[in-house]
Amino acid sequence: MTRTSPAAVLRRVAAQEGAEKVLQVLKEDGVVIIQGFLSPDVFQKLNEEMEDELAKRPLVCEHEGEWKSGVTGAQTRRLNQLPGFSPTFRQQILNHPLLHEICEPLFGAHGCDYWMNTATVVQIGPGNAAQSLHRDQELYPVFNPIGKNAPEALVNFFCALSTFTDENGATRVIPGSHQWDDFTTDVTRCVPQTIPAEMEAGDCLLFSGKTVHGGGANRSQNNIRRGMALGVQTTYLTPEENYQHIPREVVESMTPQAQKMIHWRSSYCPGGAGLWQINGTELAHEIGLKANQPKKTI
Numbered sequence: 001m002t003r004t005s006p007a008a009v010l011r012r013v014a015a016q017e018g019a020e021k022v023l024q025v026l027k028e029d030g031v032v033i034i035q036g037f038l039s040p041d042v043f044q045k046l047n048e049e050m051e052d053e054l055a056k057r058p059l060v061c062e063h064e065g066e067w068k069s070g071v072t073g074a075q076t077r078r079l080n081q082l083p084g085f086s087p088t089f090r091q092q093i094l095n096h097p098l099l100h101e102i103c104e105p106l107f108g109a110h111g112c113d114y115w116m117n118t119a120t121v122v123q124i125g126p127g128n129a130a131q132s133l134h135r136d137q138e139l140y141p142v143f144n145p146i147g148k149n150a151p152e153a154l155v156n157f158f159c160a161l162s163t164f165t166d167e168n169g170a171t172r173v174i175p176g177s178h179q180w181d182d183f184t185t186d187v188t189r190c191v192p193q194t195i196p197a198e199m200e201a202g203d204c205l206l207f208s209g210k211t212v213h214g215g216g217a218n219r220s221q222n223n224i225r226r227g228m229a230l231g232v233q234t235t236y237l238t239p240e241e242n243y244q245h246i247p248r249e250v251v252e253s254m255t256p257q258a259q260k261m262i263h264w265r266s267s268y269c270p271g272g273a274g275l276w277q278i279n280g281t282e283l284a285h286e287i288g289l290k291a292n293q294p295k296k297t298i
């Protein structure tokens with residue numbers, strides 16, 4: 001059964017304190033706030049680049065079913081496909097040094113490589129009810145019966161693109177829930193155990209795919225909460241989002257590292273034979289993919 005978490009507060013680490021400190025808290029609590037993960041310049045540009053696309057997104061998600069509507073929210077706009085339209089996402093987010101310094105040892109500990117699961121902007125408007133509590137790894141149901149001892153398959157760098165307050169729907173999270181004994185119980189009733197992740201824009205709530213969390217209710221009058229869920233996962237899992245349709249010219253403007261993050265390169269796990277290849281060879285090599293090319297448009 002579930003139990004009260006060992007950490008009564010969400011611990012915060014400044015980005016400058018480095019990956020080792022972040023990983024230590026992530027391991028112990030299943031969640032950590034990285035303060036100043038994105039510089040003001042980066043999150044302001046991200047916000048500008050997504051404004052038009054976000055405005056086109058419907059308010060009420062068309063997904064059917066109680067669970068899905070509990071997840072998507074009536075006053076929530078969701079936006080995907082950021083690498084396609086945001087140069088800042090392609091250049092700054094996908095090459096973020098601290099993100100890679102965290103992911104390399106985190107997934108490497110299990111002999112794994114990593115790439116993107118999805119990037120989803122979640123904008124919660126006033127009047128939106130709280131999202132159902134969940135673990136992100138429920139996307140891959142194979143993991144839940146294995147429970148706390150499964151290798152880390154998926155983490156979420158949930159970046160605040162506006163201020164997050166308890167009142168405006170800050171993500172609610174249960175530190176320690178990545179270590180609960182049984183992952184098959186209903187976590188939607190664990191609301192009293194949650195803590196709001198109050199953050200400044202540019203901070204990042206990094207949490208394990210095993211950690212129970214959910215978007216908070218927006219009880220404010222007119223305060224919109226905007227965040228970006230950036231899921232990073234092992235390359236042996238099929239990602240949630242597909243980026244194959246992004247024009248090749250756009251992909252070729254990116255670094256090799258960023259191309260791999262959006263699945264346009266093969267993956268090499270230490271000791272493994274290679275994944276996502278063509279004829280046993282690096283995908284990018286086989287299709288003659290260039291990198292770091294100056295972009296003419298967009």
Ligand SMILES: O=C(O)CCC(=O)C(=O)O
Nearest residue numbers: 122170171213214215216
């Ligand atoms: O919006 C939030 O704060 C959390 C969103 C989330 O956890 C999800 O969509 O999986």
Ligand SMILES: [Fe+2]
Nearest residue numbers: 134135136213
């Ligand atoms: Fe989630």
